[in-house]
Amino acid sequence: MNGKVAKEDLDSRIFDTLNIILLVICTVIIVVPLWNVIISSFSSGKALAEGGFIFWSPEFSLENYRAVFNDSSIWQAFFISVSKTTIGVVTHVFFCAMVGYGLSKKYIRGRKLYVAMGVITMFFSGGMIPTYLLIKSLGLLNSFWVYIIPALFSFYDVVILMNFFRNVPDSLEESAKIDGAGDWHIFLKIFIPLSMPAMATIALFNGVGQWNDFMTTKLYITDQSLYPLQMMLYEIIVQSQTQSMQNIGGSAVIETTTKGVQLATIVITTLPIVLIYPVLQRYFISGMMLGAVKE
Numbered sequence: 028m029n030g031k032v033a034k035e036d037l038d039s040r041i042f043d044t045l046n047i048i049l050l051v052i053c054t055v056i057i058v059v060p061l062w063n064v065i066i067s068s069f070s071s072g073k074a075l076a077e078g079g080f081i082f083w084s085p086e087f088s089l090e091n092y093r094a095v096f097n098d099s100s101i102w103q104a105f106f107i108s109v110s111k112t113t114i115g116v117v118t119h120v121f122f123c124a125m126v127g128y129g130l131s132k133k134y135i136r137g138r139k140l141y142v143a144m145g146v147i148t149m150f151f152s153g154g155m156i157p158t159y160l161l162i163k164s165l166g167l168l169n170s171f172w173v174y175i176i177p178a179l180f181s182f183y184d185v186v187i188l189m190n191f192f193r194n195v196p197d198s199l200e201e202s203a204k205i206d207g208a209g210d211w212h213i214f215l216k217i218f219i220p221l222s223m224p225a226m227a228t229i230a231l232f233n234g235v236g237q238w239n240d241f242m243t244t245k246l247y248i249t250d251q252s253l254y255p256l257q258m259m260l261y262e263i264i265v266q267s268q269t270q271s272m273q274n275i276g277g278s279a280v281i282e283t284t285t286k287g288v289q290l291a292t293i294v295i296t297t298l299p300i301v302l303i304y305p306v307l308q309r310y311f312i313s314g315m316m317l318g319a320v321k322e
Contacts, residue, residue: 127188
C-alpha cells in the first residue's frame with residue numbers, strides 16, 4: 028500500500044516538474060519577444076540600425092513616439108477609436124443579450140426557426156460586394172455608424188448568452204412575475220446582473236475586435252476625420268517609409284527608423300487592451316467555463 032502511494036507521489040512530482048518546465052519555456056517564448064518590442068520602440072534609430080540587442084537597448088530615445096504623436100490628427104483618431112470601441116461594445120453586448128434572452132424562452136413562437144436562421148448565418152455570408160452594396164444603400168458610407176450598426180449582432184455571441192440564460196432557474200423568473208415584475212424588469216434587474224461573466228467575456232472579445240478593426244475603414248471610409256487609430260498609424264508608417272527612402276544616400280542624421288516607428292505603433296495600439304484585460308480577467312475565466320459543466 029505504502030509502495031503504491033509512494034509511486035503515485037513520484038508520478039505526481041514528475042508530472043508537476045514537467046508542467047513547470049513547459050510553462051517556463053512557454054512564458055519565455057512569449058515574454059522575451061514582447062519585451063524586445065517594447066525596448067526596441069524606445070531605442071534610437073542608430074541603435075536599431077546597428078541591432079544586436081535583445082533585453083536592453085544601448086541608446087534610449089523617445090523620438091519614435093514623438094514621430095507618432097507629432098501628427099495632430101492622431102488625437103482625433105484616438106477619440107474615434109475609443110468612441111467606436113466603447114459604443115460598439117455596449118450596444119453589441121446589450122443587443123445580443125436581448126436576442127439571447129428572447130430565444131432562451133421555450134414558449135416563444137418560431138424559436139427553432141429563428142435559431143436555425145441564425146446558425147445558417149454563422150457558416151454562410153453574402154460576401155464582400157453584397158455587403159458593400161447594403162452598407163451603401165443604408166447610407167452608412169463615410170459615417171461613424173458604419174462602425175456600430177453592422178457590428179450590433181453576432182449569433183455566435185447570442186448562442187453563448189442564450190445557453191447561459193437557460194441555466195437560470197425558471198422559479199426565479201416565476202417568483203419575480205408573481206411580485207409583479209415585467210419582462211424588461213426581469214431582464215435588466217435579474218438576468219443581466221447574473222450573466223456578468225458571460226457578458227464580460229463577450230465584451231472583451233468584441234472590444235479587441237473593435238479596437239483592432241482595420242478593414243471597415245479601408246472598405247467604407249474615405250473621410251480622414253473618421254479614421255480610427257489603426258488607420259492613422261498605418262498612414263504614419265507609410266509616411267515614415269517615404270521619409271526613410273528620402274534619407275537614403277543623404278548625410279542627415281536619422282533619429283528615427285521605419286522599424287522604430289512601427290514598433291512604437293505596435294506598443295501604442297496594444298497598450299489599451301493590455302490595461303483592460305486584467306480588469307476583466309476574473310469574469311473572463313468564469314465566462315470561458317460556460318457550457319463546460321453538464322448536470
